[in-house]
Amino acid sequence: MKRALITGITGQDGSYLAEHLLDMDYEVHGTIRTTTHDIEETRVGHLLSTDPPRVKIHVTDLGDSHSLMRLITDLRPDEVYNLAAQSHVRASFDQPIHTGQVTGIGAVRLLEAIRQEDTSTRFYQASSSEMFGATPPPQDETTPFHPRSPYAVAKVYAYWSTINYREAYGLHASNGILFNHESPRRGKEFVTRKITSSIPRLLTGDQEKLRLGNLEARRDWGHARDYVRAMHMMLQHPEPLDLVIGTGESHSVSDFLDAAFAVVNLDWSEYVEIDSQFYRPTEVDYLEADISKAAATIGWKPTISFEELVAEMVTSDLEAHGITA
Numbered sequence: 001m002k003r004a005l006i007t008g009i010t011g012q013d014g015s016y017l018a019e020h021l022l023d024m025d026y027e028v029h030g031t032i033r034t035t036t037h038d039i040e041e042t043r044v045g046h047l048l049s050t051d052p053p054r055v056k057i058h059v060t061d062l063g064d065s066h067s068l069m070r071l072i073t074d075l076r077p078d079e080v081y082n083l084a085a086q087s088h089v090r091a092s093f094d095q096p097i098h099t100g101q102v103t104g105i106g107a108v109r110l111l112e113a114i115r116q117e118d119t120s121t122r123f124y125q126a127s128s129s130e131m132f133g134a135t136p137p138p139q140d141e142t143t144p145f146h147p148r149s150p151y152a153v154a155k156v157y158a159y160w161s162t163i164n165y166r167e168a169y170g171l172h173a174s175n176g177i178l179f180n181h182e183s184p185r186r187g188k189e190f191v192t193r194k195i196t197s198s199i200p201r202l203l204t205g206d207q208e209k210l211r212l213g214n215l216e217a218r219r220d221w222g223h224a225r226d227y228v229r230a231m232h233m234m235l236q237h238p239e240p241l242d243l244v245i246g247t248g249e250s251h252s253v254s255d256f257l258d259a260a261f262a263v264v265n266l267d268w269s270e271y272v273e274i275d276s277q278f279y280r281p282t283e284v285d286y287l288e289a290d291i292s293k294a295a296a297t298i299g300w301k302p303t304i305s306f307e308e309l310v311a312e313m314v315t316s317d318l319e320a321h322g323i324t325a
């Protein structure tokens with residue numbers, strides 16, 4: 001039985017990846033960063049409420065080298081998926097140093113623990129399309145990076161550190177350069193879930209307006225369930241590699257509004273107000289993946305369309321309010 005460690009298991013991707021690995025009979029371990037969490041209320045609560053729990057949880061923080069080192073020494077995992085991060089782009093402008101410490105140097109703390117303990121451990125780094133930033137689409141593995149936020153800068157540092165540990169120490173260390181991926185488990189601070197989670201409240205009158213920033217930004221939005229499959233496939237490849245993972249289709253925030261409000265037959269322009277606090281000092285205007293290399297090397301392709309993703313998110317948020325679409 002293979003043993004995997006997922007940092008950031010309580011996040012959107014961590015929870016789907018844990019389920020995916022359990023389906024393949026892995027022994028799954030995950031990190032949470034504090035004991036003050038009510039862990040049963042997190043996205044992996046359903047995997048912990050069984051007897052015995054289906055995943056094992058360890059308390060650590062990407063800021064704490066010593067606990068990471070101890071964890072790797074105790075577990076000696078076959079695969080490590082580094083999904084933990086301060087992952088919110090807008091928040092990274094308010095907390096640039098914290099973001100650098102966690103999202104950037106945090107990856108090196110983990111790589112260093114692996115290097116010192118067991119270099120046969122395979123490592124996945126959650127790299128991001130935000131690294132392309134201002135470089136126009138389509139973006140592939142050869143596209144130059146032009147990061148536009150402290151978050152993206154930190155991800156570029158972690159990306160190159162992953163490659164450096166591969167080249168310097170022979171680690172099987174890979175970067176998945178993932179474009180935006182969403183789901184009903186997406187945090188409500190991200191634009192897609194902010195929109196879908198507002199719809200039931202607008203319908204019931206609990207919320208009057210939906211305040212958003214830049215509606216023109218374009219993103220290549222896929223489904224998180226598809227993308228965690230790619231993470232696992234990358235670590236099964238004989239050689240470590242860096243791969244762009246996306247859908248190859250781009251939509252604006254206003255396209256997302258069109259699709260989401262169409263599910264409930266409402267006109268979003270009657271509800272949406274532009275609020276400058278949701279603009280970023282520097283924006284990423286246009287992301288669209290070229291996924292030819294992922295198709296050719298690991299045979300990955302997405303299975304869930306943009307329309308299916310939006311419908312699933314809206315329906316799930318409506319159901320949580322007892323409303324049927």
Ligand code: NAP
Pocket residue numbers: 007008009010011012013014031032033060061062063082083084085086087088102126127128129177178179180181182187
């Ligand atoms: P997410 O929902 O924000 O989850 C982030 C996870 O990191 C959470 O479990 C969080 O724990 C944990 N975390 C935050 N700070 C930490 C720290 N100091 N030490 C240890 N853990 C910490 O993110 P996601 O959407 O699942 O994304 C997973 C990874 O992929 C992230 O690295 C993200 O930057 C990257 N990524 C995401 C996308 C996307 O579109 N979703 C695209 C490309 C790359 P708490 O539960 O305690 O907050």
Ligand code: F7E
Pocket residue numbers: 087088089090127128129130178179180181189190191192194211212213214215217218219253278279280283284
């Ligand atoms: O913004 C615009 C905003 O915060 C998308 C993270 O998972 O994906 C995510 O980063 C777009 C931006 O995602 C609001 O300006 C308008 O252009 O949902 P988001 P993101 O910044 O693309 C990448 C790949 C990651 O790696 C990150 O970890 O939507 N937008 N109005 C807004 N965005 C938010 N959050 N809130 C608004 O009100």
